[in-house]
Amino acid sequence: MPKLAYFTRVGNSEEEQVRRRTAVFGALLAIVAIAIVMSITIGSKPVPLTDAWHALTSPTGTENDIVIRSLRVPRTVLGVLAGIALGVAGALMQGHTRNPLADPGLLGVTQGAAFAMVASIIFLGMTSLYAYIWFGLAGALIASVGVFALGMVGGRGGPTPVTLALAGTAVSAFLYALTSALVLIDEQAMDVFRFWQSGSIAARGAEVVWQVLPFIVVGLLLALINAPGLNALSLGEDVARSLGQNIGLTRGIGIAAVTLLAGASVAACGSLSFIGLIVPHLVRPLSGTDHRWLLPYSGLVGAALLLFADVIGRVVAPPGELEVGIVLALMGAPFFVALVRRRKPVRL
Amino acid sequence: MSALALRVAGLSWRVRPRGVVVTVGGLAVVVLLMALNMRIGDIPMSVAEVLRAVVDAGSDNHFVVMELRLPRALTGALVGAALALAGAITQSIARNPLASPEILGVTTGASVTVVAGVVLSGSAAGGVSGALATFGIPALALLGGLAGAVIVYSLAWRRGLDGYRLVLVGIGVAAVFTNVKFWLLTVGDVNDTGRAMVWISGSLNGRGWEHVGPVALALAVLIPATLLGTRSLDALRFGDDTVTSLGVRMNLARGLMILAAVLLAAVATASAGPIAFVALASPQIALRLTRSAQPPLLASAVIGALLTTAADLIARTAFSPIELPVGVVTAVLGAPYLIHLIWRARK
Numbered sequence: 001m002p003k004l005a006y007f008t009r010v011g012n013s014e015e016e017q018v019r020r021r022t023a024v025f026g027a028l029l030a031i032v033a034i035a036i037v038m039s040i041t042i043g044s045k046p047v048p049l050t051d052a053w054h055a056l057t058s059p060t061g062t063e064n065d066i067v068i069r070s071l072r073v074p075r076t077v078l079g080v081l082a083g084i085a086l087g088v089a090g091a092l093m094q095g096h097t098r099n100p101l102a103d104p105g106l107l108g109v110t111q112g113a114a115f116a117m118v119a120s121i122i123f124l125g126m127t128s129l130y131a132y133i134w135f136g137l138a139g140a141l142i143a144s145v146g147v148f149a150l151g152m153v154g155g156r157g158g159p160t161p162v163t164l165a166l167a168g169t170a171v172s173a174f175l176y177a178l179t180s181a182l183v184l185i186d187e188q189a190m191d192v193f194r195f196w197q198s199g200s201i202a203a204r205g206a207e208v209v210w211q212v213l214p215f216i217v218v219g220l221l222l223a224l225i226n227a228p229g230l231n232a233l234s235l236g237e238d239v240a241r242s243l244g245q246n247i248g249l250t251r252g253i254g255i256a257a258v259t260l261l262a263g264a265s266v267a268a269c270g271s272l273s274f275i276g277l278i279v280p281h282l283v284r285p286l287s288g289t290d291h292r293w294l295l296p297y298s299g300l301v302g303a304a305l306l307l308f309a310d311v312i313g314r315v316v317a318p319p320g321e322l323e324v325g326i327v328l329a330l331m332g333a334p335f336f337v338a339l340v341r342r343r344k345p346v347r348l
Numbered sequence: 349m350s351a352l353a354l355r356v357a358g359l360s361w362r363v364r365p366r367g368v369v370v371t372v373g374g375l376a377v378v379v380l381l382m383a384l385n386m387r388i389g390d391i392p393m394s395v396a397e398v399l400r401a402v403v404d405a406g407s408d409n410h411f412v413v414m415e416l417r418l419p420r421a422l423t424g425a426l427v428g429a430a431l432a433l434a435g436a437i438t439q440s441i442a443r444n445p446l447a448s449p450e451i452l453g454v455t456t457g458a459s460v461t462v463v464a465g466v467v468l469s470g471s472a473a474g475g476v477s478g479a480l481a482t483f484g485i486p487a488l489a490l491l492g493g494l495a496g497a498v499i500v501y502s503l504a505w506r507r508g509l510d511g512y513r514l515v516l517v518g519i520g521v522a523a524v525f526t527n528v529k530f531w532l533l534t535v536g537d538v539n540d541t542g543r544a545m546v547w548i549s550g551s552l553n554g555r556g557w558e559h560v561g562p563v564a565l566a567l568a569v570l571i572p573a574t575l576l577g578t579r580s581l582d583a584l585r586f587g588d589d590t591v592t593s594l595g596v597r598m599n600l601a602r603g604l605m606i607l608a609a610v611l612l613a614a615v616a617t618a619s620a621g622p623i624a625f626v627a628l629a630s631p632q633i634a635l636r637l638t639r640s641a642q643p644p645l646l647a648s649a650v651i652g653a654l655l656t657t658a659a660d661l662i663a664r665t666a667f668s669p670i671e672l673p674v675g676v677v678t679a680v681l682g683a684p685y686l687i688h689l690i691w692r693a694r695k
Contacts, residue, residue, distance in 0.1 A: 101451075167687055181676045184542065323530075337503055340516045
């Protein structure tokens with residue numbers, strides 16, 4: 001009875017697979033927890049674990065309490081949020097464009113945010129991060145809605161991956177050129193821009209966390225809704241259509257999720273889109289191409305990676321700090337290259 | 349439109365009339381734009397005066413045109429052509445329209461060494477002028493570009509070359525270079541940062557015959573060489589297994605084409621900096637204008653020259669007397685046009 005045996009085996013292995021994937025999910029959660037503890041306790045002023053717990057549960061206003069509550073906790077929370085957002089956004093973007101070179105900023109999110117922030121500094125005299133972060137968010141949203149609209153206008157049934165990616169790249173290049181021209185004529189804006197473009201989660205404060213939180217929560221919900229549809233789309237548009245998928249709607253939800261997630265984190269932390277670019281490649285060997293697993297895994301790995309890189313950046317160059325974006329690329333990229341060399345890449 | 353076959357000494361190419369029209373027509377526009385470009389400067393001239401100065405060695409403006417304006421215009425056109433050709437080859441090999449010589453490590457490698465040179469020897473460290481300013485930067489760029497390419501290629505090579513792995517390794521290495529560059533920009537004095545930013549954007553300001561020579565030589569050697577290789581590029585489109593079964597010696601052909609792209613991009617970057625967007629956009633524009641399946645090499649090169657020359661004209665006139673770096677304008681000019689082409693193709 002070869003046929004029956006075949007079916008039984010598939011049943012078993014599917015169950016096994018779910019169990020295995022749940023275990024991996026638990027392991028990733030544990031890694032993120034370790035990263036959070038490290039991010040709260042390690043820094044230019046190391047705080048013992050007991051003191052950290054004391055600061056969180058019953059603060060009495062000691063120096064450690066203040067450091068933990070006003071600096072480390074907001075920074076860590078922002079790191080977790082941005083890491084999850086960028087990881088998920090990267091996986092969504094590569095899934096929708098089916099391009100391994102796609103990063104969350106592909107639809108113009110990063111450069112839209114950069115342009116709006118630099119323009120608000122130069123033309124409106126904005127000086128505080130809390131003020132120009134709104135411009136960054138608005139710029140990110142407008143740029144990516146614009147790219148999506150460009151793709152929609154000419155098409156029947158929504159834009160194709162290639163045209164979407166190309167239009168996004170073109171719009172990004174356009175906005176980057178305008179931003180470079182602006183910072184070349186305004187030295188003060190150049191000074192802000194050069195730090196913004198390397199990316200950082202330091203000195204953001206709780207206010208920034210509250211500013212970006214709603215966008216990231218809505219973005220994550222949309223991403224979860226999008227996962228099954230995106231799986232169908234990966235089989236090709238014709239197959240997806242015959243499975244009853246509304247392709248335009250699925251793409252729209254996916255792009256909206258990417259825009260909210262990447263837009264919020266890029267506006268708050270600078271251009272960290274490298275996280276979204278490599279995380280899905282790191283995760284795919286664990287998750288396979290099923291987006292119901294790929295998206296949560298990517299979020300967790302993104303958060304852990306961002307926090308680890310941030311902790312390393314705090315201690316590697318005392319008394320100063322190295323921006324998290326730079327640490328990420330310098331440590332993450334060689335690791336990524338080694339991984340790509342060791343195993344056959346899982347193709348999109 | 350039907351294709352004609354061109355046979356020379358046992359080798360044959362398919363020649364598509366549309367491709368010929370785009371290439372020849374584009375070349376004519378490049379010459380026209382160069383002439384318009386050469387009118388501009390401290391001594392304004394008409395196109396007729398420019399032409400007279402080129403032909404007549406005894407005229408008043410001969411020196412200005414031949415020693416200052418012509419080499420600058422030529423640098424722009426040739427660098428644009430070289431970058432675009434490198435881009436067309438990279439996109440064909442990676443089978444990815446988003447690929448550009450950046451993923452080969454060339455432009456990003458060059459950026460790191462030049463920014464390091466400018467920032468670390470900058471005003472904070474006693475100032476830089478003279479020899480490093482004129483000859484040092486192209487040499488640094490060439491060195492950095494070639495070193496970047498060697499790093500990417502040797503990391504991507506593993507019992508043969510896989511286009512997909514090359515792309516992934518390329519983005520990893522490019523990220524390292526880009527962030528080292530960012531870090532150097534935050535370390536430096538803000539004035540040096542500004543000067544480094546001008547170079548990173550790509551600039552044709554003050555380019556002379558010494559910048560024309562290397563790029564012209566590279567194009568003269570590599571255009572015929574890459575045209576010989578187009579047939580294997582066409583085959584690469586069908587995927588690795590098909591290509592091997594078709595009997596194309598894949599690794600050799602692909603390795604030589606990548607080498608050509610690296611040399612073109614490295615020499616071009618050394619002359620004028622990594623002019624943005626030309627390598628990525630020109631092949632895609634040429635592909636849509638000629639309606640071919642692969643980025644056409646010659647047409648891409650011509651479109652690259654056209655884009656760069658037109659951008660330089662605008663960079664010099666739009667905010668005159670302030671001159672923008674040409675790389676700022678290439679994207680402002682090329683991006684809307686590429687979007688227009690994408691949009692039109694889908695109607």
